[in-house]
Amino acid sequence: MALFGTLGEKLNHVFSKITKKGTLTDLEIKNAMREIKLVLLEADVNYLVVKDFIAKVTEKSTGERVMKSLTPGQQIIKIVNEELTALMGSTNAKLTVASKPPTVIMMCGLQGAGKTTMCGKLAKMLKKQGKKPMLVACDIYRPAAINQLKTIGKSVDVEVYDEGTAKPEKTSLNAIKYADKKGYDTVIIDTAGRLQINEELMTELQNIKKAVNPSEILLTVDAMIGQESVNVATTFNEKLDITGVILTKLDGDTRGGAALSIRAVTGKPIKFCGVGEKMDDIEPFYPDRMASRILDMGDVLSLIEKAQANYTEEEARKLEKKMRENSFTLDDYLVQFEQLKKMGSISDILAMLPGSNKLKLNENAIDEKQLAKNKAIIQSMTKKERQDPDGIKGSQKKRIATGSGTTIQDVNILLKQFSQSRELMKQFNGKKKGGLAGMRLPF
């Protein structure tokens, strides 16, 4: 579904002819930057932000030496990734707590961004942290908005204060007095969704702000928003001086370039994101993960790191030698299984790969139990059998199956997989270094 392939693929294409060079030429960098530009635009990062960003990355990339272990393509990705993460704020930002309770959190945003639902999620999260939150219904325009908040309040067991369609600034002020009396320590105010060009409603928000002096003014933004994100964020920030941003609907398949745009133009941190329809589906915002998501490259860097950390130089050399000599045996296969397990579950690893969220991964597609089964099968073989799997006969298979508590079919499947892996390795050997082999493969 990726419209143009992943950034990694594109950059590898750009750099395919120059993997051996120590530095990158201006033209190569220029071509790479064009690809990155497109990737960012397709991810809905605002084009002005893209322009700025590209200028910065170009400067960084020019003249920088290619690191030993990375290809130029990967190195550029690394720079881009680091810059993106830095731009989005390197660590996640926490909620500000008022010195004198109750802490007031005011929500704002466009219609349909998911404010009301987010109010409920925040309340539930705070409750879990031992706080005593209360919700205030100040969206007096959308039909049934107050009812919606009440239903949500009930589902998370948090009181909802409302005064029907009375003036929101009055309602919120009374709500705080009420909260104080009842011993609530956090008040979350739901406001009407509005277009940022709606002056009247913006004034209403300013009035609420004046009346209750909130510790947090959180702008709720739909992660699917396009180029418009910059105008939205700028206006809300100018009018209300927001303290942070909440990104909703991040459980969709949007790349969420808005996160970058908003952060870049307002400088305000993204504090949380909504990742599902249930009231528990709220998470702190992780800039590094978002960077990878925008680049549509999965968490390749952590994957590389993980692979390297779990794989000693010596092991790697041994394997490489065996691969080259085609003396790869079932014993080695067993070691590979162990390596794989050390890196975490296979589904975790796959989730880190670029484009994997688009693969519609069937959770059951990768069976960890199968791995354990395979292990048992190999361990039930004699040393000779492991060295020369091709020579395993029917009677031996039966013994192995009984010994490992599996069936002859299972044994056959494993043997077939093994011979396929061996074929694959032969093919790798045929290829030159660089490309795929440039990245040390853990399997």
Next chain:
Amino acid sequence: MGIFSKFFGALKKTKDAISKKISQIFVGELDDDFYEELEYVLVSSDLSVEASSEIVEEVKKLAKKNKVKTEEDFKKLLRQAMTDILTLDEDEDTYPTLYTIVGVNGVGKTTAIGKMAHYYKSHKKSVLMVAGDTFRAAASDQLTEWSKRAGTRIVKYGEGVDPGAVVYDGIHSAIAKHDDVVLVDTAGRLHNKVGLMEELKKISKIISKEWSDRVQTYLVIDATTGQNALQQVEMFNEIMPLDGIILTKLDGSSKGGVVFAIAKKYGIPIKFVGVGEGIDDLEPFNAKEFVENIV
């Protein structure tokens, strides 16, 4: 005039974005730099890189062929290229028709249905609303409010009820009362949620079994949505073939440029645009007018 002025107000910001920027970059030579800037201008209105570059290539060719010199002539070409993309074959509306309105959360499905009800009502059709969103808290309350405003009948149950049952009863109520237009609201769902999409499949099955007249499925898209709109079209289209798009919230400074990408890639026409918060702020879409108010 009414439609035109509304469009004009709604798209004013968009026009500023595209038209003014073109004036800024139109400083003489129509060279590669100019066309690259032009592509940026279009992309910055959510037109997608793909649609933008196609439009740019097209006008580049035409501008050369026709030896275009002035800004106004150039804009004319651009308008033509953009209108061409949005002009698609559509069949005439006949009645009775059952419209299923689908879309991701928060795009304004329920509001769009309220406005559609008013639109058909003012065209002398009898309208029934079916509150098929039994998931979102108070969604059926919201639709009830709209049915009062528009003065139409509504079939609804409480929250958590099987939406299939609501749709079934709605259809049979409409058949019994000979309604011209049935508007089925559905729960907003992110298009990558398998379970919820399965539910939609079920609704779709009930409709095709119980309703023998014309059916139309419209996808509601928020005009502020970026390139993810393409994924939305793709996934919904797989489950219920889409006949049209309703573009909402065009009353912001949002551009809705993504409809170009949708028209180009999927050939699905835009049926309505929501241009304001009032009940009559939903207009049938007109490609030429839309483009003329952008460029």
